[in-house]
Amino acid sequence: MECAGRALGFWAYQSTQEIFYQEYLGKSLTDKYTTLSTQMDKVIHNANSEISTLHEKVSEMQAQHEQVQKRNQELVDLYREKSKKLDQMTNLYNLLKARTMKSRMETAALENVSETLNSMSHRNAHVMPPPPSARSVPNASKSHTSKTPSCPFSPGGVEQLHRNQRSGTGSSRFSRPQKNAKSGVPTPVGHSVFNVRTAPVNKSTQPHRTRLPHSNRPSAAASHLPPEEDILARFGQRL
Structure with missing residues (x-):
């Protein structure tokens, strides 16, 4: 009976120690879980903040892209208008140039004709009958x-x-x-x-x-x- 009492006391002591150990393990695991959960929350928060900043950057870049497209379209329109004006100016310049060249050619032709007529009249005046x-x-x-x-x-x-x-x-x-x-x-x-x-x-x-100048063809008589x-x-x- 004495041996059986000692065995029951040892078993009770072992069971109490096991219960305390399991409680310690549960507390340690809960602490680790809380720390991991807090770390996970921090990581998620940081990721969400980074994602939000990236979304903001993307939106800003889209706005800038739209502005650049608008500016490019405005420049294209201005270039088309300037090209049209340049074509009009070149056409007007060609017309004015053609008119001036025509007038100059007419005046030059008239001057040439007048000079030739004057020279012919001058020569005819010097030639005596x-x-x-x-x-x-x-x-x-x-x-x-x-x-x-x-x-x-x-x-x-x-x-x-x-x-x-x-x-x-x-x-x-x-x-x-x-x-x-x-x-x-x-x-x-x-x-x-x-x-x-x-x-x-x-x-x-x-x-x-x-x-009068001497002719190269001799006369017959x-x-x-x-x-x-x-x-x-x-x-x-x-x-």
Whole structure:
């Protein structure tokens, strides 16, 4: 009986100790749970705050994006208006340029025409008509072509005289009229035979005579004779 009493006392002691230990474990676990719950609440709160800040940033960025889109649209509209104005200005500039160029071309053409007309009138004013004596000379000059010595011409249109002709002691074929029998051409009625030394010279009009340029095509009848004005200018004053 004594052994059984001691065994029951030991069992009671062990059961009380087990109960105290289980209570301690329950308290420790509840403390850990509370700490974990508080930590979890903090984490959730922080996450929610971060999410809210991110939502705010996203909303701000969306607002900025909308503002940028509006600004871009405004810039596009302004650019279109400016491009339209630029096209209008270029069209107006091209029209004004075409008008000014047309007026300038017209004025330049009128000035060119006036200059050419003035130059032609100036040249025609300087060119004198042939003297009246030259109208009765062609037949006589044709009759003297066979007997007149050939004189070479210089490039300027003036003949190159021989040494005897320059000194005035040349042949008398220029001064003496040929007979009708020797020349072979009858003297026309009403026309006198042309003589260089006896031909009248108008000294008042002689300095104003202008010499026409020498033509490269020789004539068939008087290819070797110098022009009448040169003959009068060289031999008419010696008389």
